[in-house]
Amino acid sequence: MSIELRHLRCFLAIAEESSVTRAAARLHLTQPAVSRTLAALEKHLGIRLAERSTHHLALTAEGRAFRDRAASAVAAFDDALDSERLRRRPLRLGHPWSAFGPYTTPLLRRWERERPETPLELLRIDDRTAGLARGEVDAALLRGPVETPGLVMEFLFTEARIAAVPADGPLAARTSLTLADLVTEPLIVNRVSGTTSPALWPPGAGPATTVTVTNTDDWLTTIAAARGIGVTGTSTAAVHPHPGVAYRPLPDAPPLQVFLVRREGAGHPAIPHLAALARELASGA
Known part of the structure; x- marks a missing residue:
């Protein structure tokens, strides 16, 4: 055959x-x-x-x-x-949460202005690779190390970690927190797309209990309900404000690395242009 x-x-x-x-x-x-x-x-x-x-x-x-x-x-x-066909196909950019942080709006506006022939679709997918490994998107903005085989990662920038605590709790009264300040509360862990686990603390020094959720919305709701605390990147405070959650600096926590990730091999022809624009925006700040 x-x-x-x-x-x-x-x-x-x-x-x-x-x-x-x-x-x-x-x-x-x-x-x-x-x-x-x-x-x-x-x-x-x-x-x-x-x-x-x-x-x-x-x-x-x-x-x-x-x-x-x-x-x-x-x-x-x-x-x-048809040499125009691929340039007309939308470029699907996935993210599990917080997208490109403070550069999200500039990225979308610049792309629309400079490459109107290729629509850029920003898709939030609750998955560690934001659907990239499953072929749901062409590229993804991801935080922290990703060990999925067959993916190519390009570092863009780092962002500091912050604590997410109940807005009416005693920790919210502090202007800044440390990792040690958080250990008396359960740690809320997004096991699907999150980047924080008890491994953020030295062995034996982290929170005694964890509560697992499967997406960012449930993570926020659980913290607001005073069932525990969370740790995330600074972009979350801007992209995911919540009346029941207070975000506080966590200066002794290691920062998160933000990557533009694609699959190995030939992909959407506009990915190099996306990577160049993302690098420009991140380095320009």
Whole structure:
């Protein structure tokens, strides 16, 4: 069997939709036809591209790697026929929280002014890689180290850490706090996309208990309810103000590094322009 462009387009639709049924509807094909195409592609390649059940489909590690190569091949073919097509495709920029901090609005305004032919979509996705590892976005703004294989990280800037405490609690009366000031309270940990855990403290010196949540909204709500305290980057105070949460400087905590992250290999052609603008804005401040 020979692989044709239609096989790649079909696989990319499956990868983007995470569903054979939705991919079939998008391609105006029957579900069995899409399933046969995926099976034929896997047989030809000799690898498993997706794990699927009745209600779930997820790309394997080999499937994610092949998705990037397939996307590059299809993009190159389409670009050869229509050089404007890729420049019109939106550039999807993910973030789990706080986006580009104080540079978010300047980034969006400069992009709109300088590259109106390529819409920039800023997407908040509650995931450690903001959907990048799953192919939901083209690039992501991430804080702290990311150990997911297949990602390329470019350092942009550092931001100080701050404490997030109940607005009506005794810690909010202080103008500044230390890590030692926080250890008597439970630590609220966002286990999905957060960057702070008890490991921020020396061994044995951190909070005795933790409360886990799965997104930024629940993290804020739990702190406001006086169920514990949190530690985050300074951008959170500006991007996520909350009437029940007070943010205080935490000068003895190590700062957070902020990165622009993309997948290895060819990606959206506008990513280099995004990286250049992000570097300019961060270094200009």
